[in-house]
Amino acid sequence: MKKNVSEFLEFRYEKLKLLKRSGRGEVWLASTRQSGDLVILKRVAATGLPYDVIRASDFTLPAKVLYCAADESETVIVEEFIQGETLLARLERRQFLSEEEARAILLQMCDGLAELHAQNIIHRDIKPSNMILQGDRVRLIDFDAARIFKDGKEADTNLLGTKGYAPPEQFGYGQTDQRSDIYALGVTIKVLLGGNGSARLKKILDKCTDRDQDDRYQNVDELKDALTTDDLDDSETELSAGDSRKALFFLATRVLWFIVRQYLNARLIVLTAGIFLLASSQTLDRAENPSEEVVTQAETSSEEKPPPAQVDAVKFPDIAAPSIEQPAVDLPQPSTLDLPPAKKFSLPAQDDAIKFPKITLPPTEPNPLELKPAPAPQPLPTPPTPSGQLKTALYMNGAPFDQFAHMNENVRMSRDQWRRTQARLHITNDTGTVWKNPTIKFTLGQNWGEGTVKETRTAASLAPGESTDFVIPFELLNVSERENTSTYIQIWLSGDESKMDEHYWGAWFDMTD
DSSP states (O other): OOHHHHHHHHHHEEEEEEEEEETTEEEEEEEETTTOOEEEEEEESOOOOTHHHHHHSOOSSSOOEEEEEEOSSOEEEEEEOOOSEEHHHHHHTTOOOOHHHHHHHHHHHHHHHHHHHHTTEEOOOOOGGGEEEETTEEEEOOOTTOEEOOTTOSSOSSOOOOTTTSOGGGGTTSOOOHHHHHHHHHHHHHHHHTTOSOHHHHHHHHHHTOSSGGGSOSSHHHHHHHHHSOOOOGGGOOOOTTOHHHHHHHHHHHHHHHHHHHHHHHHHHHHHHHHHHHHHGGGOOTTSOTTSOOOOHHHHHHHHSOOOOOOOOOOOOOOOOOOOOOOOOOOOOOOOOOOOOOOOOOOOOOOOOOOOOOOOOOOOOOOSSOOOOOOOOOOOOOOOOOOSEEEEEEEETTEEOOGGGGSSSOEEEOHHHHHHOEEEEEEEEESSSOBOOOEEEEEEEETTOSOOEEEEEEOOOBOTTOEEEEEEEGGGSOOOOSTTOEEEEEEEEESOGGGBSOOEEEEEEEEOO
16 A cells, blocks of 8 residues: 555554454554544455445445545555444344344345445345444445456456355355345344244245345345235235134134035036036947957057058169260371471671761869758757656645645644635646546545535646646635634545555644634
């Protein structure tokens, strides 16, 4: 991770307690130095995680992401601290869920997962330790194993997840999708119920946890419909165990219906047999012995018809082809041709060589123009070699501003000075190639949280050597009149971080009046 990101985290947050450390990273409980608010600070040795999408969206299940940065090997995340009890802690106390609690959690998870799945985010690690209860509200944490679903892939690149909760396709048997989260959710609720729940709910959970993806609910909307739709099939009608008279009446009704149905079936069989015999009696020969064996039509025909005679092989007569006598033809022999002797031609006598008169050329006059040799070409100046970076500089009211010079002490200014201050980010393209659409995101805020300004601005593409400026007037933020008010500015320059000398700037200011 880049040095300026680490310095920003150290400047902005104070680590309080190490919560988890593994080969994939570490998780800290931290606090914001300015306000004291608790946050979760994570470093994950992975890239391509969906925290940027979560940060830009207003999801109901995950924790709010406050900051996220990534390089080639790891991702740093700062997210809100969710106060509550994990379902694992409740399970360890052997306080199992009732059916009503399980249904309420399932319905909330269906709504929350529907938001995530709509953005192609698959959590891939739903389990009791990653689900937190805040009163009646359920929250889902730890998206470190999550991935963005990509249509057309046959299997996941990273095989992550918790054994026992993860579906088969999560271990190399296919690509995980929203049905994989449904599987893990079904296993989790089964564990948390501890044997509680009706046959109807257990049937729903069995469908969630089918090993074949195609036999599960295909999305959380189908699962929600199953949870909220009453089943009218008599075979699954559920009776209250406490109402013995109602159960006895139901049992007696079923037994009576079984007896009546058997009686009606017997009467129907007798009646059908009688009708058949009556109809068949019209075609029976009374003198015929009914026990006599009947010869089939195939057997009768085989006795009456003799087998066909064997046909001799067809012999074709020998046909003698007529002889064709070729008449002898006496062709005339070519006679010897007497050719006349070739005529002899003699060349005429050679004439004397043609003599041309001598021509005297006039004396060559000197060239009035004297040609001088061209001067040697001067070497062209060698252009400076580009540094390969996007050079940046931050100014406050025209003066260079060093954010690290104010890490331990805030800048002091009056509210009137705040309104007259502006930040200017100067960018020079020294990469050697065209820098397409430089974009900055900036935030102006204050510690009382009474107003925050967030904007994104994009400039035209920069050719090599060109420069541009982003100007941020502080008057965009209306500063609170309360005492001990502090304000801050944060700026992010987006693009290929490997080509930027800096990509984040931040500073705090104390109002003196």
